[in-house]
Amino acid sequence: MKTVDWSDFRDHIATADREGRRKWMYPRQVHGRFFRWRTWFSWLLLLIMFTGPFITIRGNPLLLLNIVERKFVVLGQIFWPQDMIIFAVALLVFAVGIIVFTTAFGRLWCGWACPQTVMMEMVFRKIEYAIEGDAPSQRELNHAPWTARKFFKKALKHGIFFALSFAVGNVLLSYLIGWRELYQIITDPPARHLTGLGFMIGFSLLFYGIFARFREQACTFICPYGRLQSLLLDENSIVVAYDHKRGEKRGPLRHSQTFGQRRFAGFGDCVACNQCVAVCPTGIDIRDGTQMECVHCTACMDACDTVMDKTGSQRGLIRYASLNGIERGQPLRFTPRLAGYLVVLAVLGTVLGLMLYLRSDVEATVLRAPGSLFQQMPDGHFSNLYTVRVVNKTSREMPVELRLENPAGSLNVMGQGSIVVAPQQHAENSVLIELDPAVMKSGATPLVIGVYAEGKKLETLKTAFIGPRN
Ligand code: SF4
Numbered sequence: 096m097k098t099v100d101w102s103d104f105r106d107h108i109a110t111a112d113r114e115g116r117r118k119w120m121y122p123r124q125v126h127g128r129f130f131r132w133r134t135w136f137s138w139l140l141l142l143i144m145f146t147g148p149f150i151t152i153r154g155n156p157l158l159l160l161n162i163v164e165r166k167f168v169v170l171g172q173i174f175w176p177q178d179m180i181i182f183a184v185a186l187l188v189f190a191v192g193i194i195v196f197t198t199a200f201g202r203l204w205c206g207w208a209c210p211q212t213v214m215m216e217m218v219f220r221k222i223e224y225a226i227e228g229d230a231p232s233q234r235e236l237n238h239a240p241w242t243a244r245k246f247f248k249k250a251l252k253h254g255i256f257f258a259l260s261f262a263v264g265n266v267l268l269s270y271l272i273g274w275r276e277l278y279q280i281i282t283d284p285p286a287r288h289l290t291g292l293g294f295m296i297g298f299s300l301l302f303y304g305i306f307a308r309f310r311e312q313a314c315t316f317i318c319p320y321g322r323l324q325s326l327l328l329d330e331n332s333i334v335v336a337y338d339h340k341r342g343e344k345r346g347p348l349r350h351s352q353t354f355g356q357r358r359f360a361g362f363g364d365c366v367a368c369n370q371c372v373a374v375c376p377t378g379i380d381i382r383d384g385t386q387m388e389c390v391h392c393t394a395c396m397d398a399c400d401t402v403m404d405k406t407g408s409q410r411g412l413i414r415y416a417s418l419n420g421i422e423r424g425q426p427l428r429f430t431p432r433l434a435g436y437l438v439v440l441a442v443l444g445t446v447l448g449l450m451l452y453l454r455s456d457v458e459a460t461v462l463r464a465p466g467s468l469f470q471q472m473p474d475g476h477f478s479n480l481y482t483v484r485v486v487n488k489t490s491r492e493m494p495v496e497l498r499l500e501n502p503a504g505s506l507n508v509m510g511q512g513s514i515v516v517a518p519q520q521h522a523e524n525s526v527l528i529e530l531d532p533a534v535m536k537s538g539a540t541p542l543v544i545g546v547y548a549e550g551k552k553l554e555t556l557k558t559a560f561i562g563p564r565n
C-alpha cells in the first residue's frame with residue numbers, strides 16, 4: 096500500500112488532517128478589484144434569483160420547473176411532456192456549451208456565477224465576518240470556552256443563517272411550483288399542504304446544512320463539474336494561475352535587500368507571505384499549480400496583487416492565464432479541439448432553434464375510441480368514433496376546429512359541438528366521422544384531419560377509418 100506523502104499536495108486533500116478528520120477552513124477576508132467586481136456581479140445575480148419567480152413574460156413565469164405536474168416554463172415559453180425532445184436537445188446544447196466554455200475559460204462560471212459560490216462567499220461568509228470578525232477572531236472564538244458573548248454571537252449567526260436558508264429554500268420552491276402556490280402554502284392552514292411544507296422545511300435545512308457546515312465540500316466532493324475539469328482543461332485554457340517563471344524562487348523579502356539584489360540572489364517576485372493560501376476558501380496553495388479544488392474565486396489574485404503593491408512589484412503574479420501563456424507568453428489560442436466543440440455546439444444550437452421555431456402552440460392526437468366498432472347509418476353511410484386530445488401550450492384560451500380533409504365526409508365533435516381548450520390545459524373530445532361507402536376502401540381507409548386555430552392550420556392528423564371488407 097502506498098503511504099501518503101504529506102508534503103505532496105497531490106497525495107491528500109487540503110481540508111482533511113492526517114486522521115481523515117475535516118479541517119475547518121478559516122479563509123481571511125479579501126479586498127481587491129476582483130472581489131469588488133464579483134460583489135457587484137453577485138448583487139445582480141441575487142437580484143435576478145430573488146425576483147425571478149415574480150417576473151412574467153406574456154403571463155407565464157420566467158422559469159418554472161414543476162416536475163410533479165410535468166409543467167415546465169423557460170423564458171415564458173411553456174413546455175409540455177410532449178416537448179421532452181426539445182428539452183433533451185436543450186440539455187445537450189447546455190452540456191456542450193459548458194465544455195466549450197470550460198475548455199476556453201476554465202472554471203470562470205464557478206468563481207463568478209455559481210449559486211453555491213455566490214451565496215457562500217458573497218452572502219453567508221460576509222455575515223460571518225460581520226458577526227465573528229476575520230479569520231483569526233473566528234478561530235479564537237471557536238476555540239474559546241462557552242460564554243454569554245460566544246453564545247450570543249453563535250446564536251445570532253446561526254439564526255440569520257437559518258432565516259436566509261429558509262428564504263433561499265422558498266425561492267427554490269417557487270421556481271418549482273410557482274410563487275402563487277407557495278403563497279397558498281404559507282397562508283393556508285398547515286394541514287392542507289403537508290407535502291409542500293415538508294419540501295419547504297427540507298430545502299431550508301438542506302441549505303442551512305450546506306452554507307453553515309458543508310461549505311467548500313460541496314465544490315470539492317459533490318459537484319461533478321469540478322471533477323470534469325481535468326478532462327476539459329488543456330494548456331491553452333484560461334485559469335487562475337501562479338506565474339512560476341516570475342515568482343520562483345520564493346523567499347521572504349528582506350528590508351536590507353533591493354529587488355536587484357534579490358533577483359541577483361536567484362529569488363523571484365513571490366515573497367512567500369502565504370497570503371494567497373490564507374484567503375483561499377478551499378485551503379489550497381495555487382502556487383502548486385492548477386488543482387481540482389480551485390473554484391476560481393479570484394481571492395488569491397486579489398491577495399497577491401495587494402502584496403505586489405506593497406512590495407512595489409507589478410500586479411498579476413497570480414492572474415488569469417493559460418499554461419502556454421505563462422511558459423511561452425502565448426495569448427488564448429483557437430485550438431482544433433475548441434473548433435470541434437464549437438462546430439458541435441453550432442449544429443446542436445441550430446437544431447434547437449429550428450425545433451423551437453417549428454414547435455406549434457397546439458398539439459393534437461387522434462385515436463379510435465377504445466372498444467368501438469364501425470356502424471352503418473340508416474342512409475347507408477358508415478361511421479367511426481374517435482377520441483381527439485388537444486393540448487393548448489399557450490396562456491390564452493384556444494378554440495380549435497377539426498376539418499376532415501381527405502376523403503370527403505363529415506366530422507362532428509360530440510357534446511358541445513366545438514373544442515375550446517383552456518390556457519395551458521388539455522381537452523379530450525369524442526369525434527364522430529361519417530363516410531360515404533363510395534369513398535371507402537376495403538377494410539381501412541386512410542383519413543386526414545386538419546387542426547385549425549385562429550384561422551391557421553396548426554397540425555395534420557392521420558388515422559384510419561375502419562369499414563367492412565369487400
Ligand atoms: S500572495 Fe503572492 S507573494 Fe504572497 S505567497 Fe502568494 S504568490 Fe507569493
Ligand code: SF4
Nearest residue numbers: 375389390392393395
Ligand atoms: S486557489 Fe485562488 S482562485 Fe482557487 S479557490 Fe483558492 S483562492 Fe480561489
